[in-house]
Amino acid sequence: MAVDLKFEAASALHRFGFGPRAGSIAALASDPRGALLAELDRPSIGRISDSDLLTSGEAARAAFDFRQVQRAARLAQRAEREINANAAKNAVPPTVSQAPADQIPSAQPPAMENGGMEAKPNQSAPNANAAPRNPGPGIPQQIYLEEAKVRIDAALSSEIGFVERLVWFWSNHFCVSADKGPVRALCGAYEREAIRAHVLGRFADMLNAVESHPAMLLYLDNARSIGPNSLAGVFRGKGLNENLAREILELHTLGVRTVYTQDDVTRFANVITGWTIFPPRQEPMRGGEFNFNARMHEPGPQKVVNRTYADTGVDQGRAVLSDLARHPATAKHLAQKLARHFIADQPPQALVERLAKRFNDTDGNLKEVAKTLVTSPEAWNAPRSKIKRPGEWIVSALRAMGVTPPDVRPVMQAHNLLGEPLWRPTAPKGFSDENAAWIDGLAQRLDIANQMARRVAALVEPEAVVDAALGPLASAETRQAISRAESRPQALALLLMAPEFQRR
Amino acid sequence: MPINLHAATRRELFLASGALFAWAYMPKIALAEGRDPRLLVIVLRGALDGLAAVAPVGDPDWVALRGDKALTLDGKTSALPLDSFFALNPAMPNVHRLYKQGQAIFIHAAATPYRERSHFDGQDVLESGVGKPGFTDTGWLNRALSAIEPTGRVDGGRKIFAAGPVTPLVVRGPAPVMSWTPPRLAPASDDTLMRLLDLYRHTDVDLARVLEERIGLAAIARSGGMDANPGQNGAPRPAGVAQVRAYFAETAGAAAKFMVRPDGPRIGALAFDGWDTHADEGVASGRLAALLGALDGAIAVIETEMKSSWRETVVAVVTEFGRTARINGTDGTDHGTATIALLAGGALKGGRVIANWPGLKAAQLHEGRDLKPTIDVRAVIKGVLADHLRINEQALATKVFPDSALLKPMAGLLV
Numbered sequence: 010m011a012v013d014l015k016f017e018a019a020s021a022l023h024r025f026g027f028g029p030r031a032g033s034i035a036a037l038a039s040d041p042r043g044a045l046l047a048e049l050d051r052p053s054i055g056r057i058s059d060s061d062l063l064t065s066g067e068a069a070r071a072a073f074d075f076r077q078v079q080r081a082a083r084l085a086q087r088a089e090r091e092i093n094a095n096a097a098k099n100a101v102p103p104t105v106s107q108a109p110a111d112q113i114p115s116a117q118p119p120a121m122e123n124g125g126m127e128a129k130p131n132q133s134a135p136n137a138n139a140a141p142r143n144p145g146p147g148i149p150q151q152i153y154l155e156e157a158k159v160r161i162d163a164a165l166s167s168e169i170g171f172v173e174r175l176v177w178f179w180s181n182h183f184c185v186s187a188d189k190g191p192v193r194a195l196c197g198a199y200e201r202e203a204i205r206a207h208v209l210g211r212f213a214d215m216l217n218a219v220e221s222h223p224a225m226l227l228y229l230d231n232a233r234s235i236g237p238n239s240l241a242g243v244f245r246g247k248g249l250n251e252n253l254a255r256e257i258l259e260l261h262t263l264g265v266r267t268v269y270t271q272d273d274v275t276r277f278a279n280v281i282t283g284w285t286i287f288p289p290r291q292e293p294m295r296g297g298e299f300n301f302n303a304r305m306h307e308p309g310p311q312k313v314v315n316r317t318y319a320d321t322g323v324d325q326g327r328a329v330l331s332d333l334a335r336h337p338a339t340a341k342h343l344a345q346k347l348a349r350h351f352i353a354d355q356p357p358q359a360l361v362e363r364l365a366k367r368f369n370d371t372d373g374n375l376k377e378v379a380k381t382l383v384t385s386p387e388a389w390n391a392p393r394s395k396i397k398r399p400g401e402w403i404v405s406a407l408r409a410m411g412v413t414p415p416d417v418r419p420v421m422q423a424h425n426l427l428g429e430p431l432w433r434p435t436a437p438k439g440f441s442d443e444n445a446a447w448i449d450g451l452a453q454r455l456d457i458a459n460q461m462a463r464r465v466a467a468l469v470e471p472e473a474v475v476d477a478a479l480g481p482l483a484s485a486e487t488r489q490a491i492s493r494a495e496s497r498p499q500a501l502a503l504l505l506m507a508p509e510f511q512r513r
Numbered sequence: 514m515p516i517n518l519h520a521a522t523r524r525e526l527f528l529a530s531g532a533l534f535a536w537a538y539m540p541k542i543a544l545a546e547g548r549d550p551r552l553l554v555i556v557l558r559g560a561l562d563g564l565a566a567v568a569p570v571g572d573p574d575w576v577a578l579r580g581d582k583a584l585t586l587d588g589k590t591s592a593l594p595l596d597s598f599f600a601l602n603p604a605m606p607n608v609h610r611l612y613k614q615g616q617a618i619f620i621h622a623a624a625t626p627y628r629e630r631s632h633f634d635g636q637d638v639l640e641s642g643v644g645k646p647g648f649t650d651t652g653w654l655n656r657a658l659s660a661i662e663p664t665g666r667v668d669g670g671r672k673i674f675a676a677g678p679v680t681p682l683v684v685r686g687p688a689p690v691m692s693w694t695p696p697r698l699a700p701a702s703d704d705t706l707m708r709l710l711d712l713y714r715h716t717d718v719d720l721a722r723v724l725e726e727r728i729g730l731a732a733i734a735r736s737g738g739m740d741a742n743p744g745q746n747g748a749p750r751p752a753g754v755a756q757v758r759a760y761f762a763e764t765a766g767a768a769a770k771f772m773v774r775p776d777g778p779r780i781g782a783l784a785f786d787g788w789d790t791h792a793d794e795g796v797a798s799g800r801l802a803a804l805l806g807a808l809d810g811a812i813a814v815i816e817t818e819m820k821s822s823w824r825e826t827v828v829a830v831v832t833e834f835g836r837t838a839r840i841n842g843t844d845g846t847d848h849g850t851a852t853i854a855l856l857a858g859g860a861l862k863g864g865r866v867i868a869n870w871p872g873l874k875a876a877q878l879h880e881g882r883d884l885k886p887t888i889d890v891r892a893v894i895k896g897v898l899a900d901h902l903r904i905n906e907q908a909l910a911t912k913v914f915p916d917s918a919l920l921k922p923m924a925g926l927l928v
Contacts, residue, residue, distance in 0.1 A: 448719065448720070448723055449723060449726075451720060451723045451724065452723065452724065452726075455701050455705070455706065455709065455724075456701050458701075459701035459705065467682070467685070470633075471633070484716055486712055486715045486716050487712060487716065490708055490709075490711070490712045492631075493791075494632065494708070494789075495558060495559030495560070495632050495704065495786065495787070495788065495789030496558040496559060496632060496633075496636070496786055497633055497636075498786070499702075499704070499705050499708070499786065500633070502701065502705055502709075503705070503708060503709055503712065506709050507712065507716075508712075508713065508716050508717035508720055511720065512717075
């Protein structure tokens, strides 16, 4: 029996957590289910208490200020160029025209703000017409990296990592993208404020926090959506943007091809007009924070999914969200996604139904749903078929080897290379949770595994890492391949690439 | 090239992502003699088949032992004669030239005191300089530095300089490590890829399929003309040869470029992987030939980059153990015992194969299967450290190679 429990402990650490650290398997072996449940009950689990981190409002204002400085520098540069061009026309010696461009201080557009993590070659030629030199990451990128480090550290230092995995799941379900306009500086705060705060709370509360968060309102354009008959709509002749309303129905709650129509999308979009942010330019204290702007809000009642909602201002939208959160289609949609993420691409229907029922019975209590997940027999019987997503695999590899990278950038680069750049999905649907999306990236994982193994081979003993990270999960073939490896780095790379370590 | 100074703590080793070699300043005694010696240690990880590198063509049992895998002087790919008894793998023309110039020495049937067959433990014994496994804190090259009297210094102290993505144990220890970050990381070797594929084929067919596709794509990329220098007999080269050659040459060249500087390091170490040739060894034209060719190229690069300092240089090439005397069932060789060590450099009294040949008859093999060790590779290293770096015998016998007082340094290796 002890052997089975050890096996279950190792399985649970990979399937529900971020993989074992040294000693994890033994620590869980007396009661794997109990350990998962206990993690859910730990006080303030899932929260991050770091007073140095900026709120989304602070981050938005810092990013805004940064862009203002850049813009000023650009304008100054352009003015210099024009002056120089005029001067050149007036037959001033050409050498003079070179000098001022070099004197522009280093506040330049951040090559990385919207361009992702990939370093761009510096422009070294001092040419007045060339793109300005890259001064290094700007404020938004700095905030992004700080938040990324906090997130990775939380995953690395968690006991099992079940709650962190739930955070990652919900964050991906309600994804925003750092590549969209001003969102980069906000994604970390968004995850802390909207996802972590409710990860074991009520789904309705998470939904409300998400859809009214500046990051989401900016990402899916609702900040600019104006009711056609609102004061602003009439005055400015601008109008509705359906983006957020559609994705709430299609992706966040009911699910695609369920109970809503195009008319529901349009009317729901009307409902949430006015859900926007305080413009940083005019609001130095509150800029970037959520604001219900009644002047942008479409007046009148709206019928959404068979129910009519009176115009109660911001509460009209809250009422719709509250009902969407409790709709049976939402329960089914979320249960399916949870089971697919943790258990199998095609999860057992009984499990999906049990999760949906628990969701309905508890008014969307996410902690209770999580408990149901880990106490369901299917969660333990299902074959270990899921290929870890790149981020999960990277974190589990670092945990297995017992190293905490002092610099998060190589970890982010590994995410990028493997196709899962942090907070940068290509579409609002988020990153896929199906094996087919990730299996072809396995060859790239070998290169990453090789690099990681070479960096840490001096610090660890491969056989000890096998015992710590796989224990009873390790097949005889895998153990043999590791013990016969020609070097420690090769042994470690093989371990990180072993099917038992890739799948959960 | 950026160089970073790291204290060789375990944490720093993780930070030091770069190539590494050992770095030290001139020994005072050598300086007083007007010498400026350089020592570069190259560790071949995976266990080099010494019999395939330097073949005992004069041994009457040689061909019977290895059959058509035995290098001979008149084979399809003729070995390069060294003396009346030994011949060099034809993949190593540069080393052969150095040998003819009196600048290379082979030591055959050599081994560390380690007699088991684990790579990890074997490498630890080779690099730690301790007679048994389990000692992985410091390496003999680092401790050798502590035995050298530091000179009046420009830099503030003795330093170790090391190249290769993993800091070799041989340079780890109290002396600070300087690291150099190579422009390219060592690619995941084809050997690793094939081992992983083998594991997947036995345990996970879906993952195996993905890797097979990658290998197929890689083969197409190679046939697209990237490697305009095909292998012998017109056969396609084993996968990744150009990459391996480039990596060996780049790493070795970087080491030499640092060591040739007047203010540069004088002692360095680096490691090359891939020598664990269990299957399809490719002695004359396959994988091992490619690796030996890459090593040959790396030594040639060092010679070139060292310029006139080459005459004060010793390059010591060592491996954790040898391989089985006989070929196994998959045209390869399994883990064995004795093998060769190679010394190259202008400071050597070379052109010699040093061996106390144990013979190849079944009864002469170690445990009936491996070439029997008759020379302790520590004696060779002690000889180099004593005569080249002037490290005193007392330090060699206690600090550098603990408990080795009975093992005398091999004399007369240097000019």
